[in-house]
Amino acid sequence: AGVLNSATGVEATVDSVFQIGSVTKVLTATLVMGLVAEGLVELDAPVGRYLPGFREVTVRQLLCHTAGFAGDVFTDTGKGDDCLERYVELLADVPQIFEPGEMFSYNNAGYCVLGRIVEVVRGEPFDRCMRDQVFTPLGMTHAASDPYEAILHRVAVGHLGGRPVPAWAGARSNAPAGSMLAMTPRDLLAFARAHLADEGLRAMREPQVVLPDIGWGTAWGLGWTRYDLPGGPVFGHDGNTIGQSAVLRVDPGRDVCVAVFTNGGDRKRLMKEILGRVVELPAEPVPDPAAGPDTWRCAGVYVSNTSETTVSADERGRLWLDRVPLGLAVELGDEPYRTELLGWRGDSLLPAEPGHGPVAFLGDDGEGRARYLHTGRADVRVAGRTEA
Structure with missing residues (x-):
């Protein structure tokens, strides 16, 4: 099973807590869809309805990464409960790369905006909403929304080049996109199983935008990546933080979920090897000699x-x-x-x-x-x- 920290030699167990990185986005999307189900948010409403003054994009476009503005903004706006509010204000100066809805382009900042919508509509900080709306109802007892909670568990430290990384988490202002959440594989699987059991969440798996041929899947739903495979569709999300990685895959046709977490080493090889034993994987791309580049x-x-x-x-x-x-x-x-x-x-x-x-x-x-x-x-x- 390996160790949680090469400096201490503490062994990894089934109760060990790892960061899930951008897999967080599916949990954030689930919070938003809860608001939609309650009639508090509309998918095709402009974000400005909930965050006055925000640029002309819709909630749906944020969820499926078609909002079109530069999305890799990792500014740390502090640890206070106002950090997301301050972060979203900074996005006013971020350039618009293409027209909203034109195409897919992965957007971390967009999910931070979604987290802020959750805060405004619920009237509570994002991490408290995550605990009250997701962790507690699903019995995710080893899930942490920040380092202060994570340290109460048997927690993994990321490694790069075989050495522990100097920082455990990113900015709290990026939490809805994946900088903070940590849990055991069992906790993440409880979340995935809830998605299979709840017919109301099926809409999140419906394709919203077709992806370019870049090896990321076939389409993007409302939070989920969709892989259309010969054996039927598989859904999932990947996540990377500093020295840690996580993948989640859900095969509704076979009623199977699998989560793999690592905190160093050859993560791509390990994850592919384990996933391939449980769910169908896309075929490896092979060059076409007749299709020379322009x-x-x-x-x-x-x-x-x-x-x-x-x-x-x-x-x-x-x-x-x-x-x-x-x-x-x-x-x-x-x-x-x-x-x-x-x-x-x-x-x-x-x-x-x-x-x-x-x-x-x-x-x-x-x-x-x-x-x-x-x-x-x-x-x-x-x-x-x-x-x-």
């Missing part, structure tokens, strides 16, 4: 808050991607890498280097070049830098 369309520099990526062609016409992580991505352990891009499915290309998922070149800058490099988030082309 170097003119793809070459350029693309940026976001968490990376700068240069795509360039060499003298033989091969396409190369050089990616440099920025900000929180560095803290999470991402490292710079260079890889050749191989043809796969139209505008979606495969990195030749193992361990990296497909990328998609979407949109048009008006000159026939892609406007976005999509890796789950839509990184924007820097005008005037073609790198061809």
Whole structure:
């Protein structure tokens, strides 16, 4: 089972508490859908109805990551109960990348806004709403909404490069997106089982937006990722914090749920190995030699808050991607890498280097070049830098 902390040697047990990272988003979405069920929130209402002055996006667009504004905003606005309110105020200066509803682009900040809606409508801080509306009703006795609760349990510490990380949690203002929640696998499975048992929550699994071919699934629902597979649809979410990872998968057709948590090591290999024994997994993508990349369309520099990526062609016409992580991505352990891009499915290309998922070149800058490099988030082309 391994250890919770390599510095202390404390062993992991079934009662050990791990951070769940962005799997939190499904719990946050569940809080929002509770408000919808009570008639307190409407999915297609503008967010400004609940948070006056907020930009023109809807609650549904926040839930399915189509709101279109820059979403990797990890500003720490303190530990007070007003931290989410202050965080949302800062988003007024965040750029709008594309029109709301145009496409999917993973948006952490959007889920923080959803958390603030929960606070305003319920009249209580987000973490208290999570405990009262989710943890307590479902008997999640080893679930923690912050480090002060987590330390009361047998808690895991994240590891990078085999060493314990210096910080356990992120900012409280990012809690609805995944910076704080921790629990045992058993607790998360209690949550997943509740979703299978509650017909009222089925709507959360209905597809809202089709995903580009980037290896993330088929579509996104209201919080859930959807994987349409030969054996039937599977739903889930992944989460990463500093040195910890979690995955949750739900197969309604077989009435099966599985959760895997790690706090270091080769997390991708381990999770794939365990998940593959329980649920159907998507087939591994294979390059298509006949689908050569369009170097003119793809070459350029693309940026976001968490990376700068240069795509360039060499003298033989091969396409190369050089990616440099920025900000929180560095803290999470991402490292710079260079890889050749191989043809796969139209505008979606495969990195030749193992361990990296497909990328998609979407949109048009008006000159026939892609406007976005999509890796789950839509990184924007820097005008005037073609790198061809």
